[in-house]
Amino acid sequence: MSTTTASGVSAEAAAPAPASAATALGILRQPKTVLFGAGQRRQLPYIVRAIAKHLLVTTDARMATTPEFLDIISAVEAAGVQVSIYAEAEPDLPREDVVAVVERFGHTEVDAILGIGGGSCMDLAKVVSIVLANGGDVRDYYGEFLVPGPGVPVVTVPTTGGTGAEVTCISVVFDRDRGMKVGVASPFLEAHTAVIDPELTVSCPPGLTAATGADALSHLVEAFTGRVKNPSPDDLDTKLYAGKNRLTDVFARQGLELLNTSLEAVVADPSDLAARSDTMLAAYCAGMSINTAGTAGAHAVQGAIGNLTHTPHGFGISALLPSIMRFNLPERVAEFAEIGRILGVADPASPLEEQAHAGILRIEALLEALGAPLDLKTLGLSPDDFGFVADQALLATRLTANNPRELTRDDVLAILEHAYAGDRSWWTV
Ligand SMILES: [Fe+2]
Structure with missing residues (x-):
């Protein structure tokens, strides 16, 4: 039977029948080229020369003074490319930064942009790219699939091991007038090339390593335990997140295995390049997973907490994760049990619930090893703000829709109470 979907496209069936695990959907979005490995930043002059005569570089004040950054700029200029630099990118990407760069x-x-640094430096490059090419203000593109056409090519170079922004086609912008973070989410934000060089993370300060490591771990957990959506053709055309699927699971499993050993090794020796490489590869895997599966409950609740407490994104997520995992457990026993086996702490012969508990406890042990907080009290959140945080979380429908268990306002309040108290004796299964 032919039906007409919301986008006006006639489809054989707007909602296909649920697939079995073996025949289920797989979907990834990714840069055209991903180059990974220690020292691979030295390829940048060749990559940039092929796509640009005038390169705009977006970075932050810390990165802009490092010898590695200055070497990259010299090499790109020596390849005959004119370079302009914006080195004032701020954390949590204020909209004002986007406006300033476009002005x-x-x-x-400018015919290409290189975003080098943490997530906000790369998000700035991606969103400026589409504003430069499509005109208007970044506000015109808040939401999903609202960017009308491609931007100028973007090259992403991460220098922290966590956000995955080098491969995701979303930029998160803090709009001060609206008092909230908003996403510009469109496949047109996908980078042309991502160059992931673990040597660039060796000088990453311990606090930043902890926050971004916790973020990467949470991305893997939320993508692997997220909702399976069985999207219709029209959903795939209008919504960025297609839900947990076969291809994101491949990346999530690989990323979890890598972080299981590398996070503790990086904490023990920040100059351990092999461990940094594994963390970086895992963060890339996490980025690939969330780019189509999406993040879920912890990310939905963290937004308002970050704004209220001015604490790093990864720390807010870490403080919420024990309670969110426990809340979601009844819907995801098999997935948490598999996490337990991937992390080498679950006996495959034991009951699934035991394996799942072991998986959750191991994730928490990794967060603790990083020095990331496991309760909200440490972040300075006041219980008086729980109601506001819950209301804000439920507005993040793009993320709550990915949570495997339905989230009501009372559910979020209960999660906040457990997370505030650091109550890890709360088992739902
Ligand atoms: Fe995140």
Whole structure:
């Protein structure tokens, strides 16, 4: 039977029948080229020379003074490419940064952008790219699939091991006037090339390593235990997140295995390049997973907590994760049990519930080893704000829709109470 979908496209069936695990959906979005490995930043002049005559670089003040950054710029210029630099990117990407870059460089002949640094430096490059090419203000593109056409090519180079922004096609912008973070989510934000060089993370400070490591781990957990959506053709055309699927699971399993050993090794010796490489590869896997599966409950609840407490994204997520995992457990016993086996702490012969508990406890042990907080009290959140946080979380429908268990306001309040108290004796199964 033919039906007409919300986008006006006639489809054989708007909602296909649920697939079995073996025939289920798989979907990834990714840069055209991903280059990974120690020292691979030295390929950047060749990559940039092929796509640009005038390169805009977006980074932050810390990165801009490092010898590695200055070497990259010299090498790109030596390859005959004109370089302009915006080195004022701020954490949590304020909208003002996007406006400033577009004002400063919109009239130039910039034909590619290199975003190098943490998540906000790369998110800035991605979102400026589509504003430069499509015109208007970044506000015109808040939401999903609202960008009308491609941007100028973007090259992403991460220098922290966690956000996955080098491969995700979303930029998260803090809009001060609206008092909230908003996403610009479109396949047109996908980078042309991602260059992931673990040597760039060796000088990453311990606090940042902890926050971004916790973030990467949470991405893997939320993608692997997320909702299976069985999207219709029209859903795939209008919504960024298709839910947990066969291809994101491949990346999630690999990422979990890598972080199981590398996070503790990086904490023990921040100069351990092999461990940094594994963490970086895992963060990339996590980025690939969330780019189509999406993040879920912990990310939905963290937004308002970050705004209220001015604490790093990864620490807010870490503090919420024990309670969110326990809340979701009844719907995801098999997946948490598999996590337990991947992390080498679950006996395959034991009951699934035991394996799942072991998996959750191991994730918490990894967060603890990083020095990431496991309760909200440590972050300075006041119980008086729980109601506000719950209301804000339920507005993040793009994320709550990925949570495997339905989240009501009372559910979020209960999660906040357990997370505030650091109550890890709470087992739902
Ligand atoms: Fe995150």
